[in-house]
Amino acid sequence: MYSVRDLIEARAAERPDRVYLVFEDREFTFAEMDLRSRQVAQGLADRGLKKGDRVAVLLENCPDFLHLWWGILRLGAVMVPVNLRLTASEAAYIVDHSGSRALVVGPAAAHLLEPLRGRCRAVEHWLSLGGGPADALESFYSLAGDPERPPIEADDDAVILYTSGTTGFPKGVVHTHGNYRITAESFVRTAELKSSDRLLTANPLFHVNAQFYSCIGTLTAGSVFILAPRFSASRMWDWTRRHRANKVVMLLALTTILYQRPAAADDADNPVEIVVAGGAPAGCYHAFEERFGVRLQTIYSLTEAPLSLMSPPGMRCVDGAVGCAMVTPDGVENRVLIVDEENREAPPGTAGEIVLRNPALMKAYLRDPEATAAAMAGGWLHTGDRGLRDEKGWIHFLGRAKDVIRKKGENIGAAEVEGVLAGHSAVAEAAVVGVRPADAAGEEEVMAFVVAAEGRRLSWPDLIAHCEANLADFKVPRFWRALEALPKTATNRVVKARLGAEGPPEAAAGTFDRASKREG
Numbered sequence: 001m002y003s004v005r006d007l008i009e010a011r012a013a014e015r016p017d018r019v020y021l022v023f024e025d026r027e028f029t030f031a032e033m034d035l036r037s038r039q040v041a042q043g044l045a046d047r048g049l050k051k052g053d054r055v056a057v058l059l060e061n062c063p064d065f066l067h068l069w070w071g072i073l074r075l076g077a078v079m080v081p082v083n084l085r086l087t088a089s090e091a092a093y094i095v096d097h098s099g100s101r102a103l104v105v106g107p108a109a110a111h112l113l114e115p116l117r118g119r120c121r122a123v124e125h126w127l128s129l130g131g132g133p134a135d136a137l138e139s140f141y142s143l144a145g146d147p148e149r150p151p152i153e154a155d156d157d158a159v160i161l162y163t164s165g166t167t168g169f170p171k172g173v174v175h176t177h178g179n180y181r182i183t184a185e186s187f188v189r190t191a192e193l194k195s196s197d198r199l200l201t202a203n204p205l206f207h208v209n210a211q212f213y214s215c216i217g218t219l220t221a222g223s224v225f226i227l228a229p230r231f232s233a234s235r236m237w238d239w240t241r242r243h244r245a246n247k248v249v250m251l252l253a254l255t256t257i258l259y260q261r262p263a264a265a266d267d268a269d270n271p272v273e274i275v276v277a278g279g280a281p282a283g284c285y286h287a288f289e290e291r292f293g294v295r296l297q298t299i300y301s302l303t304e305a306p307l308s309l310m311s312p313p314g315m316r317c318v319d320g321a322v323g324c325a326m327v328t329p330d331g332v333e334n335r336v337l338i339v340d341e342e343n344r345e346a347p348p349g350t351a352g353e354i355v356l357r358n359p360a361l362m363k364a365y366l367r368d369p370e371a372t373a374a375a376m377a378g379g380w381l382h383t384g385d386r387g388l389r390d391e392k393g394w395i396h397f398l399g400r401a402k403d404v405i406r407k408k409g410e411n412i413g414a415a416e417v418e419g420v421l422a423g424h425s426a427v428a429e430a431a432v433v434g435v436r437p438a439d440a441a442g443e444e445e446v447m448a449f450v451v452a453a454e455g456r457r458l459s460w461p462d463l464i465a466h467c468e469a470n471l472a473d474f475k476v477p478r479f480w481r482a483l484e485a486l487p488k489t490a491t492n493r494v495v496k497a498r499l500g501a502e503g504p505p506e507a508a509a510g511t512f513d514r515a516s517k518r519e520g
Contacts, residue, residue: 001071002152002153002154002177003153003154003156003177004070004073004158004180004181004219005070005073005074005152005177005178005214006268007216007220007402007516008033008034008037008070008073008074008219009034011030011034011219011222012030012031012033012034013258013347014030014222015030015222015236016029016030016031016034017029017030018030018167018222019224020218020224021033021063021066021217021224021225021227022088022198022225022226022227022243023061023062023063023226023227023229024229026063026363028063028428031065033066033070035110035145035293036067036070036071036145037066037067037070037071037074037138038066038071038074038145038146038147039067039141039142039143039144039145039204039260040067040070040071040073040074040137040140041070041071041072041074041118041145041147041386042070042140042143042144042145042146042449043071043137043139043140043143043145043149043491044071044072044075044077044102044140044147044275046143047102047135047291048125048149049075049077049101049102049125049126050075050076050077050150050440051075051076051077051150051152051156052076052077052078052157053074053077053078053079053101053102053103054077054078054079054080054098054099054101054102054160055068055078055079055080055083055084055102055103056071056085056094056095056098056100056102056103056104056123057069057079057082057103057104057134057206057517058082058091058103058104058105058106058109058112058342059084059104059106059108059109059129059205059206060084060106060107060108060109060204060229060230061202061204061205061227061229061230062106062129062227062229063227064106064129064137064138065106065205066140066205066215066227067207068137069081069211069385069420070232071150072112072141072350073158074147074149075147075150076150076151076152076156078157078158078159078160079158080094080095080098080159080160080162080172081159081161081205081206081207081211081311082094082095082109082162082206083162083206083207083410083449083472084109084204084206084243085110085410085472085473085474086472087469087470087471087472088112088115088116089119089470090118090170090471090472091109091112091296092115092116092119092120092171092468093169093460094162094170095116095119095120095123095505096119096120096122097169097172097366097449098123098160098366099353099369100120100122100123101122101123101125102122102123102124102125102126102127102181103120103123103125103126103127104127104128104137105127105128105129105132105134106127106128106130107129107130108130109132109197109310110128113126113128113132113133114133114262114368115136115165115306117461124385125446130209135334136410136460137481148338151176152182153177153398153506154176154177154178155176155177155178155326155363156176156177157174157175157176158175158176158177158180159174159175159180159211159364160172160173160174160175160366161173161207161208161303161413163304163414164404164411164412164413169214170416171212171365171366171368171371171418171455172365172366172367172368172446173202173303173304173360173365173366174237174363174365175213175306175360175362175363175496176363178234178359178360178494179212179306179307179360179361179362180211180212180216181220181361181362182218182328182329182358183212183215183216183299183306183307183360184212184213184216184217184219184220184329185324185328185329186307186327186329186332186334186360187212187213187217187220187310187312187326188217188220188221189326189327189328189329190297190310190312190313190326190327191213191217191225191247191274191276191297191310191313191385192313192314193217193220193221193247193470194221194223194224195221195222196223197218197221197223197224197244197246197247198223198224198226198244198246199218199223199224199225199226199238199245199246199248199249200212200227200228200239200246200248200249200323201213201214201226201227201228201241201243201248201249201250202228202229202230202231202232202236202239202250202254202408203249203250203251204230205227207409208301208302208306208395209249209251209306210249212298212306212410213249213276214249218287220487223488225264226239226307228444228518229241231250231254231257232478233254233257233258233261233362235268235471236248236254236258236382237266237267237269237272238241240270240271240272240413241269241270243259243507245271245272246270246271246272246274247272247273247274247276247277248272248274248276248278248294249274249275249277250275250276250408251277251278251408251409252277252279252280253281253297253360253408253409253443254275254277255275255279255281255288256280256281256407256443258292259280259281259284259287259288259291259370259396260281263291267291267292267293268291268293268358269290269293270292270293270374271293272293272294273294274294274296274297275292275295275296275297276297276298276310276324277296277297277298277299278298278299278300279296279298279317279320279322279432280296281519282319282320282353283318283319283320284319285298285317285318286316291378291391295316295317296311296317297310297311297317297397298310298311298317298321298322298323299311299322300322300325300395300397300468301322302381302385303362304361304362304375304381304383304412304493305356305358305362305381305383306455307326307328307334307360307361307362308325308326308334308336308356309322309323309324309326309336309395310323310324310326310327311323311479312324312327313327316392318392318394318437319392320394320396320455320485321390321395321418322387322394322397323395324336324394324395325393327498328358332358332359333357333358333359334356334357334358335356335357335358336353336354336355336356336395337355337376337380338350338351338353338354338387338388338389338395339352339353340352340353340357343355343378346355346388346389347505348388348389348390348391349388349389349391349490350388351386351387351388351398352386352387352388353382353384353386353387354385354387354395354403355380355381355383355384356380356383357379357380357381357426361376361381362381374465374467378480379431384395384404385399386398386399391463399475401405402413403496405432405433405434405446406434406443406444407444407445407446407474407492408443408474410475411475412446412474413416414433414477416471417432417446417448417467417471417475417477418430418431418432418468420466420467420471421448421463421466421467422452423470424462424463424466425453425456426453426456426457426462426463427450427451427452427453427458428451428453429450429451430448430449430450430485431448431486431494431496431499432446432447432448432449432477433447433451433496433499434446434448435447435479435500435508437478437479437504437505437506438504438506442463445478445479445505446475446477446479447476447477447478447479447480447481447499447500447505447511448463448477448479448481448501449481449483449499450463450480450481450482450483451482451483451484451485451486452482458482459468459510460514462507463480464476464477464514466489478513478514478515479500479505479506479511479512479513479514480511480512480514481508481510481511482510487499
């Protein structure tokens with residue numbers, strides 16, 4: 001079996017009446033998932049879509065996301081999931097850059113439909129879920145579901161995931177059917193996922209994490225996949241009890257939110273055995289385990305490399321470490337090195353760049369051969385992340401060497417925010433960095449340092465409104481400070497290490513906090 005279509009059909013044949021997907025009060029068996037995906041594939045084929053065509057998807061977590069996604073894959077077409085928090089201009093860039101022939105919009109993105117119609121001229125087919133001025137996706141579910149079956153190989157494109165660019169626009173990361181299959185099998189082995197398990201996630205399906213691990217992972221293992229509509233700190237443990245979930249996958253930001261909540265007497269009263277996450281608040285990994293009665297299994301990955309690092313199966317995680325190379329199927333290599341500036345392997349305890357090599361790395365950055373060649377130099381993915389290997393072989397993540405800010409599970413390219421700020425007439429130049437205020441529980445917030453154009457006065461409300469009109473909400477800077485000039489090297493390069501280095505941003509004089517609307 002090479003394709004995800006092969007996997008879907010195999011599970012439907014083996015256990016047709018067993019429940020696979022649970023979403024709130026709805027359940028779908030493997031046979032029902034197989035039928036729905038065939039019906040979607042037929043509906044797309046009836047509109048002229050074929051193998052290799054790209055379909056942009058703006059859907060929230062719901063069963064229809066999976067039906068559509070699997071239908072696209074059955075046809076040999078390629079899904080282009082779009083982050084629902086993006087603005088119309090940001091989403092339009094992704095739709096246009098990917099060359100999507102069809103676009104599907106759900107209720108949470110319904111407000112984007114008309115703006116995208118006016119911007120995305122190459123889109124031929126407009127579909128909507130839950131009503132709206134477009135073909136109804138629900139109408140596909142009345143079809144016979146007997147589409148043609150084009151041959152699909154392991155190296156055929158399956159999905160294009162867009163990640164924040166460090167030098168401007170987002171990059172489209174191309175992954176194949178084989179990447180889905182190999183990564184999911186490795187996750188199953190490392191997380192020791194069994195067919196009797198019930199795995200729950202609230203992570204968004206348009207992200208790499210929920211797709212490769214929770215969804216295709218449970219499909220690979222034949223487990224029950226419990227999908228939550230969205231994360232809720234107050235309801236998460238209730239969901240695990242209601243649905244009898246014994247494994248949970250979440251982001252580091254979510255474990256932090258859960259841990260920062262006031263302790264309750266029933267915190268450990270849940271059926272969860274393992275929480276797979278990027279970690280917990282530093283120094284609190286084992287306290288998190290004890291408080292909630294779970295075992296924490298850490299994970300580190302990138303959009304470009306979903307097959308990467310996890311805590312080894314059956315071992316207690318090391319506080320502050322992200323894991324070791326994920327366990328892979330027989331004959332599949334997964335290597336992780338820490339290298340110095342000369343690409344030489346660094347000795348244990350020495351910081352360097354994390355580089356990866358395995359057969360499930362991205363196929364390419366779409367339409368960007370230069371960036372692909374740079375990232376994949378020598379057959380290794382150069383992550384741009386700093387780390388070190390301890391004496392026991394565990395990798396510790398030390399930060400991002402790339403100009404990327406990490407905020408609550410989202411990567412924010414500094415260059416993208418800086419480009420928007422530079423487009424305001426009152427701005428001569430600007431630089432943004434990640435800062436950690438006391439109330440962010442270790443997460444980063446975006447801070448902008450702005451130099452006013454000659455003769456102009458900076459207005460924080462005006463600049464914030466400008467950013468809100470052109471950026472997703474999570475990219476809009478929280479902290480703002482005016483400078484006479486940005487610190488620069490002799491070659492005119494901004495020295496970002498000198499920005500925001502004087503202490504907590506909320507305490508610095510002259511800093512405006514968008515959250516409190518106060519200036520320090």
